[in-house]
Amino acid sequence: MKKGLYFIVILFVAFSCREGDLVDTEYNPTPYIVEGTEYLGPFPVPPDNQLTHEGIKLGQHLFYDPILSANNSMSCASCHLPEKAFTDGNAVSVGIDGIAGIRSAMSLVNAAYFTKGLFWDGRSDNLEEQALLPVEDEIELHHNWGDVIEEFKEHPTYPQMFREAFGIEDKEEIRKELAAKALAQFQRIIISGNSKFDRVNNGIGAFNEEQFVGLETFFDVNPLIADGECGHCHNDPLFTTNQYFDNGIQDAKTLTEYTDIGLANVTNRNLDYGKMRAPTLRNIELTAPYMHDGRFQTLEEVVEHYSKGGHATPNRDPLIRELGFSEEQKTGLVAFMKALTDTSYLDNPYVRNPFK
Numbered sequence: 001m002k003k004g005l006y007f008i009v010i011l012f013v014a015f016s017c018r019e020g021d022l023v024d025t026e027y028n029p030t031p032y033i034v035e036g037t038e039y040l041g042p043f044p045v046p047p048d049n050q051l052t053h054e055g056i057k058l059g060q061h062l063f064y065d066p067i068l069s070a071n072n073s074m075s076c077a078s079c080h081l082p083e084k085a086f087t088d089g090n091a092v093s094v095g096i097d098g099i100a101g102i103r104s105a106m107s108l109v110n111a112a113y114f115t116k117g118l119f120w121d122g123r124s125d126n127l128e129e130q131a132l133l134p135v136e137d138e139i140e141l142h143h144n145w146g147d148v149i150e151e152f153k154e155h156p157t158y159p160q161m162f163r164e165a166f167g168i169e170d171k172e173e174i175r176k177e178l179a180a181k182a183l184a185q186f187q188r189i190i191i192s193g194n195s196k197f198d199r200v201n202n203g204i205g206a207f208n209e210e211q212f213v214g215l216e217t218f219f220d221v222n223p224l225i226a227d228g229e230c231g232h233c234h235n236d237p238l239f240t241t242n243q244y245f246d247n248g249i250q251d252a253k254t255l256t257e258y259t260d261i262g263l264a265n266v267t268n269r270n271l272d273y274g275k276m277r278a279p280t281l282r283n284i285e286l287t288a289p290y291m292h293d294g295r296f297q298t299l300e301e302v303v304e305h306y307s308k309g310g311h312a313t314p315n316r317d318p319l320i321r322e323l324g325f326s327e328e329q330k331t332g333l334v335a336f337m338k339a340l341t342d343t344s345y346l347d348n349p350y351v352r353n354p355f356k
């Protein structure tokens with residue numbers, strides 16, 4: 001009887017003092033209220049990954065921390081720079097080993113709204129799933145999650161931050177899925193909905209002449225000038241439908257000539273060869289060079305492409321054809337796209353680099 005009691009006491013002491021225990025740190029997450037979405041509307045949040053200050057803060061640190069790369073040289077932010085609307089300014093991105101990928105880094109602004117697949121070809125379903133990929137991608141961070149998790153466990157602050165965000169009771173409960181959830185939370189709060197375009201829509205200020213001609217062309221609202229057709233694929237309010245199209249940029253006369261088959265990677269259908277997700281045009285001024293392979297340096301070149309209609313590829317969308325814009329329309333379209341710039345997301349301290 002007495003022996004049994006000792007045993008329980010020893011067990012209790014051993015249990016409460018075991019290495020890795022985090023219960024001394026408080027777990028009381030505060031819901032995060034997203035701001036700046038008045039014009040954009042609400043976005044979906046997975047029931048098992050609600051936004052909290054603690055989750056976002058953890059995600060913010062992970063996003064900017066080179067701990068996620070094999071040689072501690074790169075973080076997510078190396079290819080997704082906040083001041084460039086989270087792109088990197090390169091035609092295609094280069095990873096930790098100096099090897100170039102085949103595609104251009106995508107903007108993460110308003111990513112919460114990209115609900116019909118992520119990446120140019122839509123091969124990832126959501127931000128939680130996507131966040132697992134760059135760490136082990138051989139031409140990106142080229143690390144492995146097993147080692148990253150071990151580094152988290154030994155880190156002076158991450159174990160507590162995982163506890164505050166997700167309520168784990170022991171370091172051993174740190175999982176890559178929790179890191180991915182935090183990264184997803186961080187990305188969901190990068191909101192941009194206060195550009196000149198939004199302000200004019202809210203009755204504040206007005207477009208200048210150039211911007212107005214651009215708007216008329218973009219949304220096909222003036223029967224006296226050539227239609228731009230842009231708004232069908234890059235529609236208001238996100239300036240993307242999140243749908244996939246072939247906009248005639250690849251010089252492919254047959255299916256086999258597409259250098260990047262895009263959506264067909266995922267669906268395997270002939271009809272999807274060369275289709276890419278139409279990207280948002282919000283903050284497009286900041287994300288040069290353009291298209292999935294960064295082939296165009298300027299917005300003027302992009303507009304010239306749409307004016308001429310590009311290549312007659314097998315899957316080119318009917319909206320992409322020789323539209324023949326006037327010079328006024330070309331300058332107008334560029335001016336209108338620049339009216340979609342809004343960097344107020346940088347004012348949110350949760351969005352910026354926490355290590356600076």
Ligand code: HEC
Pocket residue numbers: 063068074075076077078079080092093094095096101103104105106107108111114117118119120121127130131134135139140141183187
């Ligand atoms: C070496 C550069 C590089 C690094 C590092 C990197 N990315 Fe990316 N990211 C890219 C490129 C390139 C694409 C487009 C790839 C494609 O479509 O195949 C992309 C696409 C994305 C997308 C899809 C966006 C959309 O609109 O569909 C998300 C989300 C994303 N990255 C988040 C992250 C996160 C989170 C990290 C860190 C864990 C990260 N990236 C690290 C280059 C990088």
Ligand code: HEC
Pocket residue numbers: 218228229230231232233234244245246247249275276277278279280281284287289290291292293299302303306317319320333
């Ligand atoms: C049929 C749908 C469609 C129409 C119409 C269309 N686009 Fe696009 N747009 C796309 C797709 C798809 C891409 C990405 C293609 C790629 O990279 O392979 C794209 C890419 C872009 C890009 C580069 C985005 C980036 O992040 O690199 C800009 C800028 C752009 N379009 C502007 C316009 C303008 C301006 C118009 C009207 C003159 C227009 N688009 C009409 C589907 C369309």
